Amino acid sequence: MHNKAARLKKVSPKVFTVPEEIAHRVPPGQTVTERFPILHEGEVPEYDLDTWTLRVFGEVDQESVFTFQQLLELPQHKIMRDIHCVTRWSKLDTEWEGVRFADLLPLLGVKPEAKYVMIHADQDYDTNVPLEDLLLEDVILAHRFDGEPLTDKHGWPMRLIVPHLYFWKSAKWIRGIEFMKEDRPGFWERNGFHNYADPFQEQRFSSDDNNMPEDEWLKKEFD
Numbered sequence: 001m002h003n004k005a006a007r008l009k010k011v012s013p014k015v016f017t018v019p020e021e022i023a024h025r026v027p028p029g030q031t032v033t034e035r036f037p038i039l040h041e042g043e044v045p046e047y048d049l050d051t052w053t054l055r056v057f058g059e060v061d062q063e064s065v066f067t068f069q070q071l072l073e074l075p076q077h078k079i080m081r082d083i084h085c086v087t088r089w090s091k092l093d094t095e096w097e098g099v100r101f102a103d104l105l106p107l108l109g110v111k112p113e114a115k116y117v118m119i120h121a122d123q124d125y126d127t128n129v130p131l132e133d134l135l136l137e138d139v140i141l142a143h144r145f146d147g148e149p150l151t152d153k154h155g156w157p158m159r160l161i162v163p164h165l166y167f168w169k170s171a172k173w174i175r176g177i178e179f180m181k182e183d184r185p186g187f188w189e190r191n192g193f194h195n196y197a198d199p200f201q202e203q204r205f206s207s208d209d210n211n212m213p214e215d216e217w218l219k220k221e222f223d
């Protein structure tokens with residue numbers, strides 16, 4: 001299914017072209033990079049793992065709170081997936097490790113009416129995803145990237161990874177999971193971006209009269 005992307009050809013220090021046989025993995029309007037751009041609103045937060053918690057609330061029988069340690073005690077899974085940012089960079093074969101959202105769900109006492117989820121994150125970031133999308137087996141709460149603990153800038157200690165949607169749905173520094181009956185827009189979704197965000201449908205914006213510059217992402221910080 002997921003062939004390791006081989007023989008990328010360097011076009012510039014940050015941009016690569018992909019061979020024909022994997023071109024179908026790159027959504028329309030995207031450029032492939034082997035670097036790792038860093039994008040977020042606000043400062044990189046600092047945490048003490050002894051006090052960090054993930055709060056579960058909304059349409060649940062009872063609210064709950066998970067410590068980092070409790071999440072580590074759940075089954076751990078590795079995924080290798082391509083990621084796609086709305087600012088037009090894609091990165092192929094990124095490897096993440098953590099807890100499947102689907103494995104967490106049975107522990108949460110979610111009411112049957114819950115159909116949507118708001119992911120709450122620092123700093124004042126949130127993003128909405130339909131519950132059924134979060135149940136896919138490659139949606140994880142990740143604490144490792146490329147065999148190492150997440151770095152602060154990429155979301156340590158815990159971020160969501162939703163590979164099939166634009167990467168703004170993959171919230172870094174997650175702090176809460178809110179189950180909802182009705183959908184509600186998150187931070188970017190309130191600011192003109194698409195509510196669902198399928199990169200292969202090029203669902204960047206909520207209206208058509210918006211335009212994403214080609215070079216937006218090249219101005220950002222990178223690893």
Ligand SMILES: Nc1nc2c(c(=O)[nH]1)N[C@H]1C(S)=C(S)[C@@H](COP(=O)(O)O)O[C@H]1N2
Nearest residue numbers: 037038039040041085121122125168171172
């Ligand atoms: N908490 C938080 N998570 C966030 C963001 C943010 O601003 N705050 N930005 C999103 C966007 S737009 C992208 S492209 C990815 C970037 O992740 P990276 O910095 O690890 O590449 O994080 C997403 N998660």
Ligand SMILES: [Mo]
Nearest residue numbers: 085086087168
């Ligand atoms: Mo993004």
